[in-house]
Amino acid sequence: MLDIELIRKNPDFVKERLSTRDKSLVELVDEVLQLDAERRSLLKDLEGLRASRNAKSKEIGALKKRGEDTSLLEEEVKKLKEKIELYEEKLSFVEERLRDVMLRIPNLPHESVPVGEDETYNVEVRRWGKPKEFSFEPKPHWEIGERLGIFDFERAGKISGSRFVFLKGWGAKLERALINFMLDLHSRKGYKEIMPPHLVKPEVLVGTGQLPKFEEELYYCERDDLYLIPTAEVPLTNLFMKEILSEEELPIYMVSYTPCYRREAGSYGKDIKGIIRQHQFNKVELVKIVKPEDSYVELERLTADAEDVLKLLGLPYRVVLLCTGDMGFASAKTYDIEVWFPSQGKYREISSCSNCEDFQARRMNTRYRDSQGRLHFVHTLNGSGLAIGRTLAAILENYQQKDGSVVVPEPLREYLRTEVIAI
């Protein structure tokens, strides 16, 4: 959520920044300004009425103590009460609308973010590793995996539908090895390992920004009014929802492995083959809660920590700075890390590292008290470190051999106790 005061005091700046994402957002700002003015005018009247009611009720109390007659005053307060109720109704209507509009406005892009309406305006900031030259035509990961008997898409379709998979044998083991490898790596670097709930309340998803705008992306359990998490970012970032942290507690670094559940509505036809886009996938997620002045340095470090996973696994990648039009709803600045897929001859997203500044903190109401005793919203960051399924796919493709076997990257060997996965 944006700071209403910023919108009020500097509407043109807010409009300018938002329109770099999407021109139509300007209308929402105008709506906010109008509703906010309405709200304040109603509130002023209402508070005046309440003040006089309070004063008169107090007087009644005093008069009664002395045994005097109060029926006239009581009659007056009764009339005031009706008027108050009317104003309260009007006000809560306006406030509800204001809140709803506010919750649908995305974060302001940071000034260092390139302006552009789609991914063609993203800027590559660095590359690491050289794509391997194959002496044969590199196969897509699903062909490699099916031949090795480690993917079973058909039976997954039978029991769950499309975009699900059974990982079997070495596939399941490799997935598990990657989870452990990444958790171990990040916890050694000072991230605290967390196992969060996978089902969360609606307000939690409002906190991180998935609700109210992206409801159709989420799995929902109606009987219990709970949502399946689309990423560990949701429970981790919200861990300190509605809390006031002390300055010494910051920064907080967390790492978590969870499955992610996404309906992938509106992605029909995209990546139908393979395990790139699934309704359920595993991910190791990094979340940081920091002081505002540190958040941009922390974003660079977070991104570097995610990159380390690929470096250690020897997978070529590049880092892309997303443009304004391609960034997620809550983010002020995002780096995507894209890993090389030989069969596609392309880099594909495997991690997304974002600084949300105080956007989520406002929604969650997570603050900290500084040494002067003042309250500030924290800044929140998140990044995949990394998406497990896509890492597994990248390993299959980058480490495939002519005979269909796959070499196990060095750091995973101690977890898998094998150097090669063959039929």
Next chain:
RNA sequence: GGAGGGGUGGCCGAGUGGUCGAAGGCGGGUGAUUUGAAAUCACCAGUGGGUUUACAGCCCACCGGGGGUUCGAAUCCCUCCCCCUCCGCCA
């Protein structure tokens, strides 16, 4: 799932219809004392919102959430949520 108990400020905890935004304690801040610290003493401090140049003053709201009774609710009623204890069930 059943029975009972409970949710009050950063924390603990008193408060059962009218100067209660809320006693007291801890923790915090400022000052005094001290060479310094501890201890002691004095004083200051909730959060959000409105008004405003103002973190001054004034006003409004907030005692788990929502609704109700009343001239007036932290206090009474309804409802939901959460926590604790016991029983049942269960990986």
